[in-house]
Amino acid sequence: MRKQIAVLASGGGSNLQSIVQHLASLGTGSPADVVLVASDRPDAGALQRGRGHGMHVVAMDREQRTSGMLALLARHAVDLVVLAGYLRFVPVEVTRSYRGRLVNIHPALLPAFGGTGMYGHHVHEAVLARGARVSGATVHFVDEEYDHGPIIAQWPVPVFAHDTASTLAHRVLEVEHALYPRVIQQLAEGVISLGADGHVHGAPAHLAPSYFALRPDPGAAVEGIRAVLG
Ligand code: GRF
Numbered sequence: 001m002r003k004q005i006a007v008l009a010s011g012g013g014s015n016l017q018s019i020v021q022h023l024a025s026l027g028t029g030s031p032a033d034v035v036l037v038a039s040d041r042p043d044a045g046a047l048q049r050g051r052g053h054g055m056h057v058v059a060m061d062r063e064q065r066t067s068g069m070l071a072l073l074a075r076h077a078v079d080l081v082v083l084a085g086y087l088r089f090v091p092v093e094v095t096r097s098y099r100g101r102l103v104n105i106h107p108a109l110l111p112a113f114g115g116t117g118m119y120g121h122h123v124h125e126a127v128l129a130r131g132a133r134v135s136g137a138t139v140h141f142v143d144e145e146y147d148h149g150p151i152i153a154q155w156p157v158p159v160f161a162h163d164t165a166s167t168l169a170h171r172v173l174e175v176e177h178a179l180y181p182r183v184i185q186q187l188a189e190g191v192i193s194l195g196a197d198g199h200v201h202g203a204p205a206h207l208a209p210s211y212f213a214l215r216p217d218p219g220a221a222v223e224g225i226r227a228v229l230g
Contacts, residue, residue, distance in 0.1 A: 003032040003079040003188040008086040009039055011120075013046025014173065015084035015105060015180055020053055022181030032188035036076040040065050040088045069094050082184060083142060087119055092144055100194030102142040103187065105180045107172045109154055110138040114147030124165035124172070135159050135168060137176045139183045141194050152192060152203045153183050155225055178222040182229040204228050 007016045016037060023030045037050030042059035050057040056076060058064065064072055070093050073081065083090070083104040095102060106114055108123050113135075118126065127135045136156040143149035155178075157171045183204075186192045192202045 002030065004035045004077050005032050005080045005082055005184070005188070006036040006038060006073055006076060006078040007034055007046070007050070007082045007084050008090075009037065009046035009084045010041050010044055010087040011046065011085040013037075013044065013049045013084065015176055016046050017049055018177035019082065019084070019181045019184055020049075022185065026185070031185060032080065034082075036073075036078060038064075038072065040086070046084070066091055070097055073098075080184070080188060081142075082180075084180070085120075089146070090142060095142055095144055099143075100141060101187075103152065103184070104140055104142050104147070104149075105176055106138045106140065106147050107135075107169065107176065108138065109134065109136045109156065110140060110147055110151060114138075116146055118147065121165045121169060124168040127159060127168065128163060128165060133159050135172060137172055137179055139180055141200070150194060150198060150200045152187075152200050153179060153229075155179050155221060157221060175221050175225070178225040179229070182225065186229070 007019065009016055020034055023032060023034065034055055036056045036058065037046055038058040038060050039047050040060055047057045047059060058072065065088055069091050073094065079101060081094070081098050081102040090102070108114065108127060113123050113126050134156050136154055138151055139153045140151045141149040155175045157175055159168060183192065186202070192200065195201050
């Protein structure tokens with residue numbers, strides 16, 4: 001039985017796009033379908049993309065993104081909730097009901113550069129201001145705190161002296177697009193799960209050493225992610 005995914009997004013939805021494309025590339029072997037795209041912003045590009053793919057799209061009002069979110073997800077028989085640039089707090093009843101079935105991607109290596117106020121370009125500006133030499137993408141289970149739940153997968157990218165928030169964001173985003181869909185696939189397949197002990201099981205915990213070298217070309221990172229995650 002294919003799992004039903006809801007993607008929650010506030011922005012352009014490039015991660016949504018990469019997830020949809022990846023699942024489509026698996027054809028009949030895909031373990032999941034995106035059935036619902038929901039946003040707190042009626043003008044979010046993600047909603048446009050969802051519409052383009054013929055999915056149910058919802059521009060959530062205040063009620064739907066707070067006390068009504070669980071009912072909204074239930075109405076669409078959602079098994080897995082994927083945050084892809086969703087900037088609002090997810091209600092606690094949702095994080096509890098979807099424990100182990102609710103994930104987020106963050107454009108830095110958590111637990112650094114995460115938490116309240118750390119979203120979008122703010123993250124990359126903070127990385128540059130701090131002089132970090134390495135950043136990356138983190139996929140994690142969502143709990144009741146921003147950017148806090150158990151980490152499922154990470155991938156590093158180098159930070160260069162000439163970087164701006166925008167060049168760094170671009171480099172990280174390429175990695176996000178390779179990493180997130182594959183993690184979601186493995187979650188839907190049941191390869192990755194969150195144990196009752198709070199530990200992540202079946203995660204691609206370790207990077208293949210040969211790919212760990214921080215090569216500047218994003219192609220190398222994508223190649224590495226494929227080698228580790230399939
Ligand atoms: C990504 O960088 C993601 O890590 C962060 O928000 C951004 C969303 O980008 N949480 P997009 O809307 O998927 O293009």
